[in-house]
Amino acid sequence: MLRIKHFVEQSWLLLVSSFCFGLLIAVASAALSPTIEVNKATKLNELVKTLLPKARRFVALDTEIEIKLAGGKKERARVYKALSEAGDCVGWSFSAGGQGFADKIELVVAVDGTFEKIAGFNVLVCNETPGFGDQIKSSYYRDQFTGAPAERLSLVKAGDSKKIDSEIVAITGATVSSEAVVQIINTFLVQIRDQVKAKGLVGNGK
């Protein structure tokens, strides 16, 4: 009993403050999250348009695409069909995320209309080490994905970064971040491709 009293006497301020500060963060988060989500959606649209320049509008898929993540967790992927002015399918896009070196990395990935080639990726959220990990945003790294086959990619530490194939050359000094991007794309791309093809959504024209 005395020990509990001593514990409470010593730590009551810490406990009360933790609760109050937690509440303050929760209120701020609840108030600002909708605006942050709108900003994210706007940015997602802008980024996808740079990857699929022929796209004029994006239609979210009605069917559910479920992704199995490492560790057995499951996540529902948001997949969009990119349509041209005439309404033809010019590509597909989806957001994908996973753990990077410092924090979670979120990407937007685009593939061509037949799900054969990657049209590229852009970074939505990245808190990787400035000057090292954040070079996943650089064109040196990103350009290697543009035109690469829409299949499982592999990371190599040395090679010709200008050669477009399923081998991606890592950024010097940022192997973990480079690996994380390849892992994220592999996890999402292959499963989305298989499910979209299995549901007969690819190659049906409009």
Add this chain to the structure above:
Amino acid sequence: MANDSDNKAGLYRRALLTGLWRENPTFRLLIGMCPPLAVTTAVKPALTMGLSVIFVLVCSNLVTSLMRNLLKSHLRIIMFTLNIATFVTICDLFLRAYAPRMSEILGAYVPLIIVNCIIIFRAEVCASKSGPIVSILDGIGTGSGFTIALCILAGIREVLATGCFFDIRVMPNGFVPWLAMRMPVGAFVTLGLLLGLANVMTMKKES
């Protein structure tokens, strides 16, 4: 009675002005040196970082001051950290909502304000020993000193690296940008020269 109010006014003035020059965190105390080197490629991100630090400094100083009589000495550092982390998180959320471009440019440096030693230093040296008004003024003064230092550094680098100031062209058309100023070497060289200048000014003042 008049003496008492004079003393108070002097105390408030000192709290507000000390951080601007005599105890400027960047030029005089050389603490919290990560942002001056990392986010000073242009004035806009430097100003955003400075304002964020002022917000966190004022809020954390105020809360620390209000709870100063309840603080236990062995728990004070964890209390300061908890307090600072809360306001940094709120500031980060606010930037992501209303200044997404700046939030993106500053990246991890906004959450890293948590470990900026200026804030914990002011909490320990001033806010945990002073009343709320002095603590707020100290936060404004120190934060403003830090912001001014960031903006001077960023202004010099932006002008020399791009020929622009606050995105407005200020150099003649024939000006060749000094690309090194955009890189870390530009930050170190500019900061070193400014520190030298600050020392010369202080020595002249003292003599």
